[in-house]
Amino acid sequence: MNYHQPTCLQAAILDWAGTVVDFGSFAPTQIFVEAFAEFDVQVSLEEARGPMGMGKWDHIRTLCNLPEIAERYRAAFGRTPTDADVTAIYERFMPLQIEKIAEHSALIPGALKVISALRDQGLKIGTCSGYPAVVMARVVELARDNGYVPDHVVATDEVPNGRPHPAQSLANVIALGISDVAACVKIDDTWPGILEGRSAGMWTVALTCSGNALGLTYEQFKNLSKDKLEQERARIGQMFEGSRPHYLIDTIADLPAVIDDINARLARGEMPQSS
Template sequence: MQYQYPERLQCAILDWAGTVVDFGSFAPTQIFVEAFAELGVELSLEEARGPMGMGKWDHIRTLCDNPAIAARFKQAVGHMPSDADVTALYERFMPLQIAKIGEHSALIPGALEAIATLREQGLKIGSCSGYPAIVMEQVIARAKDNGYEADHVVATDEVPNGRPHPAQALANVIALGVSDVAACVKVDDTAPGILEGRSAGMWTVALTCSGNALGLSHNEYTNMAPNLLAEQRARIEAQFAPAQPHFMIDTIADLPAVVAEINARLARGERP
């Protein structure tokens, strides 16, 4: 048998919050602030957004490893944050998160149309998230009510290691019967999500304006002065650069044009 390069994409693996739903990725960030506040620890939205894209336990652990946050934690609680404290915060986070999902479940404008275009071209739609399965149940149900249903979903606690490890992306490859990782594109609004796709050997597309990095509502985004938006876009592109995404676009609405370019590159024998 002889190896043959894939000539077209077979699958798009999409993140959820900040990619397909919840423009600005507000649902997870506010809950981190509230969970820490219950212990008397002040946490800003900017700090909460820092490790976004990781599994939520790992996200909290990373926040607690921040020296400034750890110092505030020690002042409020009396000791430096341990893994047991992280688990306790995670357990506080979960019911708050489930309750908050409904407030931020709207589909990102243009998502349905873009995904429909990809399906018409024969692509399967995989998905994964930093949310655990119990939260994803709520996200999936609300997205279905709004007209979106992925072909497969992998939650962060359904694999041994979440992002930036490649396990969730690769679980989609296996479940959807994709013949080659080079025939997949991973789309995400966070650096850990891009690293996930990179580590899995896939094409990667970073979303600069719909998710965590910009952190604005769709209305705020569309009403931002062009020069200010250009400045923010440049800042976010520099933020994504170490993860080395193959493409950077504003929102998922721009994805079909990127898919066309990837298909052209695959047809020329290029690889991710």
């Protein structure tokens, strides 16, 4: 039996916050600030956004490893944070996250229309997130109420290693019965999510304006001047350079043209690993 390269996409693997829901990715970032504050440690929203895309325990550990935050913790407790301290913050983060997730559950403008178009082209819709399963259950419930029901969901604690490892995307490939990872496209607003897709051998699309990197509401984004928007696109593009996304677009509303281009490249025999 001979190997046959895929000639069109079979699945889109979508992130959640900042990609399909929660324009600006406010739900996770604001709760990090509040969780640390309950331990009398101040963390700015900008600092909280830094490791976005990782699993939430790993995100907190990464924040605690920052010299500035570690010093604030030492000033409060007389020591730098241990893994046990990280777990304590995480355990406070979780109920806060579940409690407030509904405040930032709105679908990103254009998302439902694009996802419907993908389905019309025969693509299956897989999803993954840095949220653990207990939070994802609430996110999925809220999305269903708003008309969004993906074909599969993988939470960060349902695989051995979360992002930037490829496990969540690959779990979607298995569950959805996809024949080849090159027939998948991963769409995400964070560099760990793009690395996840790259490591899984997929096409990757980075969202520059709807997610964590820009960190604005939809209204604030739409009110940016042309010059300011171009400056922000350039800044965010540099942030993504190391993860090597195949495409950069503003929001999921711009995805259809990318899907057409990927299908054309696959039909010509191109593969995601070669670019």
